[in-house]
Amino acid sequence: MENTLTTLDAVCLAARIILESGGETYRAEETVERMCRGLGIEEVDVLALPTGLMLTLTTPEHGTLSRIVRVHDRTTDLRRIDECNSVSRLVARGEMDAETALKRLTAIHQPRKERSWLLVGASALSAGSFTVMLGGGWQDFIVSFFCGALVQLVLPPLHRRRVPMQISSMIAGALTTLMALLGTVLLAKVQVEPVISGAIMPMLPGLATTNAIRDTIRGDLVSGGARIMEAVLSAVMLAAGIGLMLSMWGGIGL
Amino acid sequence: MSWEIQLIACFAASLSFSVLVRQPKGSMLISAVIATAGYSLFLLMGQNTLAYFTATLLIGLSCEICARIMKRAATLFVTGAIIPLVPGVGLYNTMRYVVEGNYHQAMSTGASTVLGLCAIALAITTTSVLFSAFFSRRGKKAAP
Known part of the structure; x- marks a missing residue:
């Protein structure tokens, strides 16, 4: 026994x-x-x-x-x-x-001690590099670099306090957009498009969507459906955060 | 922007993303190389839906082969390798059009973004399902 x-x-x-x-x-x-x-x-x-x-x-x-x-x-x-x-x-x-x-x-x-500075650095570098990959210049790289770092600084504490993933996605989207828009004010040659799209790349549910469709095709319909739902929701929340901040910024009229 | 810089950035981005998802050390460089190869194919093919599919097919195939050689799960490689293809620009532009009230543009950009994502998922699924159908070690040894 x-x-x-x-x-x-x-x-x-x-x-x-x-x-x-x-x-x-x-x-x-x-x-x-x-x-x-x-x-x-x-x-x-x-x-x-x-x-x-x-x-x-x-x-x-x-x-x-x-x-x-x-x-x-x-x-x-x-x-x-x-x-x-x-x-x-x-x-x-x-x-x-x-x-x-x-x-x-x-x-x-067992939960282990994460080297959080490493994760912050990785997040910053990947956001910045994605921006350059999508056609950004060096000023865009800098802004996006800070976006990535900020997101990785803000998300883990939210996660620890059990804030749902979707809500933190929205917050991350809004923060990224705010940083990018502030960047356009501070630096002359910053374009909003590559900065925001590069900085949100690491947060997009790419793997989740892929897994979801794979589950569905393999016949695991329940988990596939649930995962598609989760992936769509987090992408929509991320987009909502971006949209919210864009329209608020437009409302202020800077 | 010249393509060399874009590809170097793609490599760096994929590598640092793999640190972020805590990929095991042995698989990081490999998946970054695969990512760069896949993204260059994507650029060469003109960044349309078919390019998404073909580039992902290349990525999926290389990842499955590496997974078999290194006796690791294919997901370890795929996660870092697929990320440059994920359509972030599409999502941002869709949202921008929505905010601007330009719903026609938003619909068409949104549709092509979703199509791209579906093409990626379809290609990954196809490679992984076909690979495990023909090269499975299930029963003999541990499955992938």
Whole structure:
């Protein structure tokens, strides 16, 4: 019994990590199935959704064991998915037992100290570079660089206070637009279009849309639909933030 | 703006974006290179909907191949590689037309933005589904 429960804990945690880090739902399902087979449980049924997970294991000794896992927090953290994948590969090949896997996965799941200055720098540089890529000059680069840095400074605290992602998207869009418009006042040759479109590139739900359509085509209609909804909503909120700030700026008449 | 600078910027942007989504270190450079290749194809083909599709096909194919070679999930590479193609300009211009009250322009820009996004998603899905249909190691080893 002990062993089966550890298995259940381990596979649930693996699936939870994948779903919380922005992995596809089919990846979570496949991981659970593979890990269970590696740990000697043949009968397993699992249904993963972007917002939760249900699974049932059937063993000859203990009958049916079920669990529901609710997933609240969804971010993009590819490193976690990668680490979780390597654990599940070892388990699937029978090279790791349930207890070790559970320990490793718990370590992966622990919130770690992020080097926030690195993320701020990365966000700034990517926003600036996207602006240049879309045809901006060096003055546009500077403005967009600061937009990216500001967004990465503002979003994590909002996320920590559990402000919904869509609302923070809107705030980010509005802030970016405000910075770009201020930039046109301060620097002579700043064009609004490349600055704003470059600075919002890292925030656009490109991967989310792609995953959504992939889920839908693979037949995971529920999670596909939910993801499309999420992606559309965050793009619309971002656009709403931009539009709001543009029209407010127009209203002031600068 | 000359295309060399645009491509260098594309490389830098993709690389720093991959830091932002916490991509594992081994995959960052590869996905930035793939991103630059895909974006140059996109520019060469004239930035229309077909260009979105073809460039994404190239990106998806390269990412799946790299994922097989390095025994990593393809998503790791795709995330950083696809980002330069995401139509940010379209979204901004759509919103600008809406604010200006120019709804005809807004509709057509919005439609072509959505079409571009659909083309990207379709191409990525096609490559990943076909790849796992023909080159899957499911059953033998861990699936991608």
